[in-house]
Amino acid sequence: MQYAGVLTKMQTEHTNPINYYLVFKSHFIHINQLLDKTITLQFTGYECLGCGQNKKIFRQGYCYDDFYKLPNAGDWIMRPELSKAHLDIEDRDLTYEKKAQLQPHVVYLANSSNIKVGVTRKSQVPTRWIDQGAHEAIEIVEVPNRYLAGITEVALKEHIADKTNWRKMLTNTITNETLEDAKANLKQYIPEEALPYFIENNKETAIHFPVLEYPEKVKSLNLTKTPEYTGKIKGVKGQYLIFEDNTVFNVRNHEGFVVSIKIS
Numbered sequence: 001m002q003y004a005g006v007l008t009k010m011q012t013e014h015t016n017p018i019n020y021y022l023v024f025k026s027h028f029i030h031i032n033q034l035l036d037k038t039i040t041l042q043f044t045g046y047e048c049l050g051c052g053q054n055k056k057i058f059r060q061g062y063c064y065d066d067f068y069k070l071p072n073a074g075d076w077i078m079r080p081e082l083s084k085a086h087l088d089i090e091d092r093d094l095t096y097e098k099k100a101q102l103q104p105h106v107v108y109l110a111n112s113s114n115i116k117v118g119v120t121r122k123s124q125v126p127t128r129w130i131d132q133g134a135h136e137a138i139e140i141v142e143v144p145n146r147y148l149a150g151i152t153e154v155a156l157k158e159h160i161a162d163k164t165n166w167r168k169m170l171t172n173t174i175t176n177e178t179l180e181d182a183k184a185n186l187k188q189y190i191p192e193e194a195l196p197y198f199i200e201n202n203k204e205t206a207i208h209f210p211v212l213e214y215p216e217k218v219k220s221l222n223l224t225k226t227p228e229y230t231g232k233i234k235g236v237k238g239q240y241l242i243f244e245d246n247t248v249f250n251v252r253n254h255e256g257f258v259v260s261i262k263i264s
């Protein structure tokens with residue numbers, strides 16, 4: 001079987017284990033069914049997720065021009081504390097920014113290799129946690145806009161990590177933490193404006209990934225440097241495919257890449 005299409009991040013379903021889908025324009029691949037199968041990935045060109053042209057991808061699936069132009073690639077995406085739509089101040093497109101920023105957001109703790117704090121739109125729970133490869137996570141506050149979530153994250157990351165170690169996540173070098181306790185300890189550092197939105201008495205969410213075998217160490221596949229790769233899939237965690245020879249492939253880092261996938 002052979003498929004071809006432009007890569008976007010894998011879609012997921014919060015089942016046990018997580019279901020992963022690679023969605024192309026006219027068809028999709030249920031990745032869980034590829035476990036223990038050998039696939040060949042071949043990089044054939046680019047298709048920018050903005051303009052659709054065959055232009056080199058710069059970041060987040062966009063060509064250089066689109067990354068610095070489109071409203072959904074503004075700085076407030078990666079740094080929520082820079083959000084300004086609640087003040088009626090435009091970054092690139094105020095209508096878009098109001099829709100994206102003025103909606104419920106969650107600040108959470110997720111554990112994928114260590115406990116980290118993060119921000120997401122409420123509608124992206126638990127998708128965001130699955131994408132990060134977190135095996136457990138808990139909401140801390142649910143606030144009405146992205147700015148409040150951003151300043152809460154900034155305050156909390158003085159006291160807890162805001163990054164994960166993807167190598168440890170993929171080798172499953174993890175510990176189980178009591179996130180309820182970590183959350184309770186952090187309450188004292190939440191900014192006053194966000195404190196009324198603290199969530200009491202919630203429980204952590206457990207996430208189970210479809211992995212048959214974790215690698216002992218990992219080497220990352222970069223399709224720009226290695227345009228063709230063949231390997232046997234042993235699992236999926238976060239947005240990574242894990243292969244038998246310790247190769248891992250970050251699908252999200254290859255958004256906008258056109259590939260053909262042959263399943264043998």
Ligand SMILES: [Zn+2]
Nearest residue numbers: 048051063066
């Ligand atoms: Zn473009």
